[in-house]
Amino acid sequence: MVNKTGQVLILKRHFHCVTIKSPWIWDYPGGHLEEDETWFDGLIREVQEETGFHLNNATEIFATKWTKFYESSSWEGDEVKLSWEHEDYKWIGPKEIDNYNISDDYQRAVRHLAGIPVF
Numbered sequence: 001m002v003n004k005t006g007q008v009l010i011l012k013r014h015f016h017c018v019t020i021k022s023p024w025i026w027d028y029p030g031g032h033l034e035e036d037e038t039w040f041d042g043l044i045r046e047v048q049e050e051t052g053f054h055l056n057n058a059t060e061i062f063a064t065k066w067t068k069f070y071e072s073s074s075w076e077g078d079e080v081k082l083s084w085e086h087e088d089y090k091w092i093g094p095k096e097i098d099n100y101n102i103s104d105d106y107q108r109a110v111r112h113l114a115g116i117p118v119f
Helices: 039-051 094-099 104-114
Strands: 008-013 059-063 068-071 086-092
Touching (some): 008 039, 008 094, 068 104, 086 094, 094 104
Antiparallel strands (some): 008 086, 059 068
């Protein structure tokens, strides 16, 4: 999610969600697909569940073997409403992404979106 000033939304994971297999403190709205759910329907549902926002549209910007990343600057809702999975959020400039404990794939997605060289 990219706001009008070009900042991206990151969510601070609740400490119960940080594990050895998934040690990252920060992530983006998203999650796993439910049975028979399309990528886009899963995106809409997960963003709604984790932020309270309803996306109006989104464009795929980056993909890995298991994950797709989308960009959206159009949603309904004025205020972030966090789910039980997250305890805080921030809007940050793309160049700030390296300052957060977030997965390499998430860093690559923001770099790709912002035109910053991808490592």
